[in-house]
Amino acid sequence: MKHTITRKEDLNAADYVIDVIAPKVAKKFRPGNFAVLITRSNGERIPMSIEKAEGDKITMYIKRLGKTSRELDTWNVGDALYKVIGPMGTPPPLKKYGTVVFASDLVCGHAENNAMCRELKKIEGNHVISIQSFPTKEDVYPEKERAKKDADEYILATGDGSVGRKGHMIDVLQELLEERKIDMVFAGGDIPALQKLSELTKKYNVPVMTTVRQIMVDATGMCGSCRVFIDGEQKLACIDGPMFDGHKVDWEAAISRLAMFKGKEAEAMECYNEKMKAVV
Numbered sequence: 001m002k003h004t005i006t007r008k009e010d011l012n013a014a015d016y017v018i019d020v021i022a023p024k025v026a027k028k029f030r031p032g033n034f035a036v037l038i039t040r041s042n043g044e045r046i047p048m049s050i051e052k053a054e055g056d057k058i059t060m061y062i063k064r065l066g067k068t069s070r071e072l073d074t075w076n077v078g079d080a081l082y083k084v085i086g087p088m089g090t091p092p093p094l095k096k097y098g099t100v101v102f103a104s105d106l107v108c109g110h111a112e113n114n115a116m117c118r119e120l121k122k123i124e125g126n127h128v129i130s131i132q133s134f135p136t137k138e139d140v141y142p143e144k145e146r147a148k149k150d151a152d153e154y155i156l157a158t159g160d161g162s163v164g165r166k167g168h169m170i171d172v173l174q175e176l177l178e179e180r181k182i183d184m185v186f187a188g189g190d191i192p193a194l195q196k197l198s199e200l201t202k203k204y205n206v207p208v209m210t211t212v213r214q215i216m217v218d219a220t221g222m223c224g225s226c227r228v229f230i231d232g233e234q235k236l237a238c239i240d241g242p243m244f245d246g247h248k249v250d251w252e253a254a255i256s257r258l259a260m261f262k263g264k265e266a267e268a269m270e271c272y273n274e275k276m277k278a279v280v
């Protein structure tokens with residue numbers, strides 16, 4: 001199976017969107033799933049949230065961050081990935097919640113936000129509110145027009161107020177929690193922000209499910225690298241998550257685990273930069 005890239009466009013200066021042929025993943029996809037990409041036969045496995053599945057294609061939003069995501073950014077439509085594995089993870093139940101909010105502030109969170117809102121909106125009895133925050137006007141995705149249709153209400157926020165409401169997703173959520181009855185919150189994005197958001201929802205006694213991104217090596221539950229602690233119990237983000245009850249996550253442990261791999265990643269990036277210099 002050739003996992004050919006059929007679309008590749010910039011979402012902003014840091015993030016891009018790709019559509020890739022992956023029929024098996026597309027067929028079984030449920031919102032909240034992620035895929036594992038392997039760009040070349042000796043490449044690392046990188047997990048990516050799936051924004052949508054249509055026909056035999058899946059869509060992913062990718063941040064130009066380290067070695068693999070930057071290398072993939074140099075590829076074009078027609079190029080093929082070595083492997084696309086999935087769908088991975090255990091998504092939260094899609095059911096009637098009442099007034100349900102999905103808040104996101106980062107690339108993977110925005111992908112999950114679109115995917116979840118689209119399905120939650122189809123369920124009778126749900127009123128779906130999507131909050132997406134970006135640092136400034138230039139960072140807002142061009143796809144936001146479509147994201148608006150995915151929810152009953154769409155609230156765009158920017159940190160500097162250059163477009164939409166001024167503030168972060170947490171500020172917007174706090175206003176909503178003050179103004180009206182919210183039955184359920186989902187959130188995806190920056191881990192320290194998700195910790196803060198979980199604390200906020202606890203204050204208002206509203207349940208919250210958040211994505212807990214951890215470093216994944218095999219993403220099949222074998223290596224233990226993505227372990228998280230939920231209510232004191234060890235879980236694996238790749239198979240039990242990555243969405244967990246935000247009120248039960250040991251956030252301090254999750255944050256310090258993420259920091260463990262920084263040195264190795266910097267080394268890989270430096271190596272890649274040296275290789276690119278040699279090519280030029």
Ligand SMILES: Cc1cc2nc3c(=O)[nH]c(=O)nc-3n(C[C@H](O)[C@H](O)[C@H](O)COP(=O)(O)OP(=O)(O)OC[C@H]3O[C@@H](n4cnc5c(N)ncnc54)[C@H](O)[C@@H]3O)c2cc1C
Nearest residue numbers: 046047048049061062063066067068069108214215216265
């Ligand atoms: C369930 C899940 C869903 C994700 N969804 C998205 C998404 O939709 N869009 C997106 O841009 N990114 C997403 N990520 C993060 C993405 O996997 C990493 O950014 C990617 O692996 C970076 O690889 P790199 O070689 O470019 O960067 P590296 O230099 O290797 O890493 C840069 C940063 O990426 C994260 N990271 C690196 N390797 C992994 C790994 N194997 N598993 C998890 N995180 C890693 C770490 O925070 C690290 O500091 C997701 C991660 C998880 C766990």
Ligand code: FES
Nearest residue numbers: 217219221224238
């Ligand atoms: S990534 Fe290896 S157990 Fe989850």
